[in-house]
Amino acid sequence: xxxxxxxxxxxxxxxxxxxxxxxxxxxxxxxxxxxxxxxxxxxxxxxxxxxxxxxxxxxxxxxxxxxxxxxxxxxxxxxxxxxxxxxxxxxxxxxxxxxxxxxxxxxxxxxxxxxxxxxxxxxxxxxxxxxxxxxxxxxxxxxxxxxxxxxxxxxxxx
Numbered sequence: 001x002x003x004x005x006x007x008x009x010x011x012x013x014x015x016x017x018x019x020x021x022x023x024x025x026x027x028x029x030x031x032x033x034x035x036x037x038x039x040x041x042x043x044x045x046x047x048x049x050x051x052x053x054x055x056x057x058x059x060x061x062x063x064x065x066x067x068x069x070x071x072x073x074x075x076x077x078x079x080x081x082x083x084x085x086x087x088x089x090x091x092x093x094x095x096x097x098x099x100x101x102x103x104x105x106x107x108x109x110x111x112x113x114x115x116x117x118x119x120x121x122x123x124x125x126x127x128x129x130x131x132x133x134x135x136x137x138x139x140x141x142x143x144x145x146x147x148x149x150x151x152x153x154x155x156x157x158x
Contacts (some may be wrong), residue, residue: 006099008060008072008107013053015061018068020045025089032086033118033143033150058108062100064091072104074113082114083157086129097127105131105157115155118143125153131156 011019014071022028036044052059055075062070062085068086083104087097105113115133117124129135133155143150 005065006062006069006103007063007066007095008045008100009063009079011059011061011071015068016046016049018061019049019071021128022086024072024087024139028086028091029145030119031121031124031145033121033145034116034141035143037144039087057058057102060100060104062087062096062106064096069096070100072100074104074116078110079112080113080114081108082116084115097124101127101131110149111158112113115153115156115157116152117155118146119151119153124154128155131157 010083010091017024020042029035029039038044057073057075059073061068068088069091070085071084072085074081074083076082083101085101085104087100096152115128116139117128119138134157135153136156137154139152139154140149141152142148
């Protein structure tokens with residue numbers, strides 16, 4: 001089921017309270033896996049996002065019918081840029097991630113772009129594949145959101 005309207009708008013400092021709450025949600029942290037060690041450290045969160053707001057990275061708030069429903073971004077140096085997205089639990093399983101990622105890819109035409117997803121996050125792997133990414137490898141790393149080392153799939157969009 002696709003929502004009526006998925007759109008992106010630039011991230012603003014006023015969005016940080018929403019993002020802080022979004023990124024503390026336990027199931028979302030488990031799915032994303034590679035998250036800060038302490039989800040309650042607001043000072044570290046604010047410092048991180050202050051740097052991002054001043055960076056050339058593309059950070060967008062995902063909107064569903066005009067209401068915040070997540071975050072999507074492209075970050076990193078040219079040639080190594082990655083996409084990331086985080087969809088609010090209330091909007092998962094409704095096509096929001098796919099629509100948001102497609103809009104982000106329209107906004108940022110440079111290629112290649114890269115992405116990573118924990119191997120058992122099949123929903124995210126499906127979203128990336130549906131948007132044209134191809135699995136190009138695997139990696140392993142410590143994931144604070146899981147409290148364990150996990151395998152992730154590396155994707156590339158050419």
